[in-house]
Amino acid sequence: MVSSWARLDVSPFRLSGTVYGALLNHNSALEALGSAVNAPPYGAPPRAPILYIKPRNTLVGPGHAVEVPTGCDALEIGACLGVVIGRTASRLTPGTALDHVAGYLIVDDISLPHASYYRPSLRFKARDGFCPMGAFVPRAVVADPDCLTIDTFVDDVRVASASTAGAVRKVAQLLADVTDFMTLAPGDVLATGVAAPAPRARAGQAVRIEISLLGSLRHTLVEEGA
Amino acid sequence: MMQARVAFGGAIHAAVPHGEHALRLADGRVVAQDAVTWLAPFEVGTIIALGLNYADHAKELSFGAQEEPLAFLKGPGSIVGHRSQTRRPNGVKYMHYECELAVVIGRSAHRVTRATAMGHVAGYCIANDYAIRDYLENYYRPNLRVKNRDGGTVLGPWLVDAADVPDVRDLGLRTYVNGELRQQGNTRDLIFDIPSLIEYLSGFMTLDTGDVILTGTPEGVSNVDAGDEVACEIDGLGRLVNTLVSDTVFDR
DSSP: OOOOGGGTOOSSOOOSSOEEEEETOBHHHHHHHGGGGGSTTTOSOOOSOEEEEEOGGGEEOTTOEEEEOTTOOOEEOOEEEEEEEOSOBOSOOTTTGGGGEEEEEEEEOOBOOOSOOSSOOGGGTOSTTOEEBOOOEEGGGOSOGGGOEEEEEETTEEEEEEEGGGBSSOHHHHHHHHTTTSOBOTTOEEEOOOOSSOOEEOTTOEEEEEETTTEEEEEEEEETTO | OEEEEEEETTEEEEEEEETTTEEEETTSOEEEGGGSEEEOSSOOOOEEEEESOBHHHHHHTTOOOOSSOEEEEEOGGGEEOTTEEEEOOTTOSOEEOOEEEEEEEOSOBSSOOHHHHGGGEEEEEEEEEOEEGGGOOSSSSSOHHHHOOTTOEEEEEEEEEGGGOSOTTSOEEEEEETTEEEEEEEGGGBSSOHHHHHHHHHTTSOBOTTOEEEOOOOSOOOBOOTTOEEEEEETTTEEEEEEEEOGGGGTO
16 A cells, blocks of 8 residues: 655645764675775764765655756766654664654655765755655554665666665664664654765756655656756 | 744743743733743744855864855754743754754745845744754765654744844844853854845745745854753843753653
8 A cells, every 4th residue: 555645744845854864884885985984084984873864855756856956967966765754763773773763765865976975965855846755654564674775767767776775774773873873853854865976967867766655656857057 | 023922821921021931912911921831932834944055164173165055955843932842852863953043934835035035034033953963974964863853942932023133144143052152153243144035945935924044053062961950042032941851850
């Protein structure tokens, strides 16, 4: 059963909470950085979860035409599993963390391509429309969120395939580590991390992300001002 | 007009100052300021914070010239009001306050120019944006574990209408720790001023009513400990007080 977003929110599409994303939480993303994690400016591999926020101006529903800013050749498509919080989540333990989850959805955490993770500009991830999200799927549908396949298609050609099994912190552990210092509220979404290399897509192309048990999220890219 | 949002008698109220030590609730009741629970003075939307936006503070942290504002985002769970408590984890070496002018958006702003930017401002309040340097990592700085902790962003006490702040480009900021003056600055030293920030941000992200821009902190940050009372003042905006408490209070 896949229920509609309308149960959590009303049009115009807006989440009831805040969308947080975990950076470098997929082994492939960490491996892509390689030994750079020990060199300046990073100096050491990440210790705690590295998080960022997709603000409300980025949130759009399925089918949205996401604008590619003028002067930007392509956008990075960040297919990931989003965990929707159902109950106030503070200081969770991995053993019971999933009890606080209402369900899951597909998140496309879109970025302007950027090479450095040190102090990226807000422009790269917080642009209007840069966080399309799919339909909400109740937790009961997903027995194990840590073995889902994530496929990305651009114009119906599969350009990336990953699995949540490759997460550095699996969903329950990530929730425990995050809620140790910040409480997550019902309606908040935690995007659990993009695998590397993230594919790119250009204006005029159609993006489709499929995650097992969650269905698919489709949206398009258009030129700015189109 | 200065307006607070407080919890009193089982409900949340809008309130205005009534003398130095009292508040008048919207329903007419006059109550002592220490008889209410102070909340953030408005419903907070997206929280945008600026790093290193005062020349002196940037220098204090050995930071060079910037091409664009160093902005980052914070979540609503970090917000607490005036006279609140903030947890200082046991064992951390360097937790510091940051007194900042908070600019509250009153009207949606999409690609506005400097010239019209101020027309989108509802008003101002004081922010104390705590940071714990021990947790700083060099990925997506400043990472949320440093800057987005529960109770780590104090907002208030009042939302002061923009019309009642004659010159926002010349406001003194001061932070007192247990009564001792530790931090001092003036909004005239902002590297990116308010119209520039609104122009910059609204150029890629639509700002909406309730969104708030924390404009950065001047030099003079220093470590604070559990038990310390931290008071941030900004000319014309009041005095925002917060107390640091140890893990024990949070049953840790």
